[in-house]
Each structure stands twice: as C-alpha cells, then as structure tokens.
C-alpha cells in the first residue's frame with residue numbers, strides 16, 4: 001500500500017482573511033507554474049478559523065487542487081462553550097483536516113492527553129481527519145526518552161479509536177525543540193520516532209492500520225531539509241510552520257520529490 005505524501009502548512013496565528021487570499025492565490029499560481037504534480041504530494045493549508053470561509057471560496061471557486069483544514073476543534077458537540085468551534089462547523093466549510101494536540105496548545109492552553117483524545121474522537125465522528133500532534137521537549141530529548149514519551153502521547157490520543165479510523169488518520173511528530181527554532185531534527189531523529197509510532201500502531205491496532213496511517217515530521221522544515229527527511233521510510237510528509245507562509249518555500253516543499261536529498 002502506498003501512502004501519499006502530505007505537506008500541511010500550519011499558518012498558526014498569522015494572516016488576516018485578506019492576506020490569506022493573497023497567499024492562496026500566489027501559492028496556487030506558483031504550484032502550477034512549477035508544475036507541481038498533485039499525484040505525488042497532497043498539499044494542505046491550515047489557516048486560522050477566521051480565514052477558512054475565504055480559503056474555501058478560493059479553493060472551490062477556482063477548483064484548486066489543494067486542501068485545507070483548521071488548527072483546532074472543540075471536544076464538545078455544540079452549545080454554551082464560548083470561543084469554541086465545533087467539528088460540525090468545520091465540516092460545513094468542507095475542511096478535510098484539523099490539527100489536534102499541537103504542542104503550542106498543550107503548552108499555552110494546558111491541553112491534556114485526555115482532551116487531545118476527546119478532540120481526536122470528536123473530529124473523527126464529524127468526518128474531519130485529525131492530524132494528531134505529539135513530540136518531546138528538550139529535557140526529554142536530552143534524557144534520550146523521546147520514543148517512550150511520544151509513544152505514550154500517541155497511545156493516549158488514540159484511546160477508543162478503531163483500527164479502521166486509525167488507518168485513515170495522520171500523526172505528526174513534532175519535537176518541541178525543533179519548532180520555530182531553525183533547528184531541524186536529523187533525518188535519523190525523525191525516522192526513529194516516526195518508525196516507532198508506526199510499529200506501535202501495528203501492535204495496538206492492525207498491520208493494515210500501521211501500513212496506511214500517515215506519519216509526518218514537523219519542526220523547522222525548509223526546502224533545503226525536506227528531501228532528506230522525506231527519504232526516510234516512515235516519514236510520509238511534513239507539518240510546516242514558518243516556511244508555509246513563504247510561497248516559494250512551501251511550493252518547493254510540495255515538490256520535495258524533485259529536490260536533492262542532501
């Protein structure tokens with residue numbers, strides 16, 4: 001079974017809906033100018049909630065071959081939860097994906113493993129594919145405990161998720177020390193944890209789920225580092241932060257298959 005590489009751009013809290021229009025139009029133009037092949041990589045943008053309607057209008061109106069999604073979803077269905085956004089609201093905007101458990105949400109909003117699990121289940125129940133984020137901080141890495149740390153996060157996030165659902169979802173390994181620091185993990189670092197995640201899925205769920213689940217790497221990915229990371233057998237794509245706001249960089253990352261793996 002071949003897993004289609006996924007390049008997802010997490011815009012974080014950047015770009016008004018006016019700026020989003022410019023970026024998406026320029027991205028679409030650049031991808032087509034550079035002859036990006038949508039069969040060889042799936043490209044997704046993850047804008048702030050306030051940009052989603054705008055991005056939907058552009059993607060659907062111009063039949064762009066890129067996908068889009070959100071950066072968070074409520075664990076609740078609907079009702080008196082001020083500031084929250086439900087999976088039904090995302091599904092109505094045709095969002096394909098939503099990140100859950102990003103380290104910035106875990107750190108700044110105190111999201112627990114249990115909440116990440118509840119959000120994962122809620123996203124799945126609403127038909128939006130979760131991109132479940134895990135990753136260790138610098139202290140854990142320095143102790144050499146990154147694999148057990150990340151596997152515990154995966155295990156917790158996927159509690160009560162069926163093997164069929166696991167097969168379709170996306171897990172992103174994002175070491176906290178590599179996010180926004182310019183310090184990208186080595187390809188071997190990325191492979192170590194991404195491979196361990198796939199092995200765990202095989203043990204917890206089914207061999208088919210392990211074969212199908214896509215495992216991404218995230219943390220300071222740039223066009224100069226993406227090809228070597230993508231050459232690793234268990235890395236199926238990248239979750240890109242800062243570089244996804246630079247059209248030429250992100251378009252080059254989308255075309256990682258044409259870049260030298262140095």
Ligand SMILES: O=C(CO)COP(=O)(O)O
Nearest residue numbers: 010179180219220241242
């Ligand atoms: O957190 C990230 C994507 O979700 C990674 O961000 P950077 O690519 O800016 O390091």
